[in-house]
Amino acid sequence: MPELTPGPDFGGASARGNRQGRAKTLVTVIGALILTPLTVVLGMEVPGSGYYLSGTLIVLYALAPFFVSFEGRRPQAREIAVVAVLAALAVVARAAFVWVPHFKPMAAIVMIAGIAAGPQTGFLVGSVAALASNFIFGQGPWTPWQMLAFGVAGLVAGLLADARVFPRANLTWPRRIALAVTGFVLIVGLVGPILDTSTFFYLSTAPTLELATAVYLAGLPVNAAHGAAVAVTLLLVANPLLDQLDRLRVKYGLLDRRHAPHRN
Structure with missing residues (x-):
């Protein structure tokens, strides 16, 4: 599991709050590491859908540290509002193109959230958007897997921004193209896998x-179409949306000066 730190997310918290948040996150990670092998062993003893049940539980274990870490930072109300708006925008992006087969631009919005607000918030936006959108498309045992998958999209995008692979605002055309290609590959x-x-x-x-071979090979065309939708969306809307989020941070003081967005 990735190391969770306060990072360059919106807002800030006191040093004491950060220490408490890190302690809770560490306990959650340790608990997940202990429960995962136990779940695998016990799942093997369950007839029928044991593997699926254990896999779903392990995904939930992976999600828990991110939610605990975010809560432990004691985010400001304004930060929570921005996260909610980004998650809602991602849900709309998924619902608006339901009539186009396999065209799912939701991950593009999630990646933008990760770039603008950091890997932790990116993961949260992705997982919440997957959960919320399934109230439209249908909840089921696949929901935790979707929460993990879209959460990872936001996490990876945020980590790339932390590494200064992509600036948090004012992307040049070469960077926009590189981001679109990254979205497709991701x-x-x-x-997709x-x-x-x-x-x-x-x-x-x-x-x-x-x-396994049949499932993953059958998924390649679907994932390619999904990736193309994300790439096109990033190419068209990433820069204006990131610029808007940048102005929002400056106007409402949602970004600590230590975490000012870098530009190229």
Whole structure:
């Protein structure tokens, strides 16, 4: 699991609050590490859907530290409002194109949230958007996998921004193109396979290499279409949306001076 730190997310917290938040996160991570192997062993003893049940529980263990870490920072009300707006925008992006097969630009909004607000907030926006959008598209045992997949999209984008691969505002055209390509690769290489893993467990009570190969190969065209949708969306809306978020941070003081957005 990735190390969770306050990072360059919106807002700030007191040193004491940060220490308490890190302690809670550490306890949650340790608990997840202990529960994961136990869940795998116990899942093997459950007939029928044991593998799927254990896989879903492990995904929930992975999600827990991010939510605990975010809560531990004691975010400002304004920060929570911005996170809620970004999550709602991601939900709208998914719902607006439901009539286009496999065209899902939601991950693009999640990646923008991660770049603008940091990996922790990016993960939170992605997982919350997946959960909220499934109230439209249908909840099920696949929901935690979708929460993890879209959360990872925001996390990776935030980490790339932390590493100064992408600026948090005012992207040049070469950077916009690079971000679009990154979005495509991220969907095809990571987010899509996580979603395919959910399908794999859903279809099988006894996982086999043959079934895994069939599921992941069948998912490639779908993931490619998904990645193309994300790439196009990032190319068109990433720069104006990041600039708007930058102005919002400056206007309402939602960004600590130590975490001022870097530009190229």
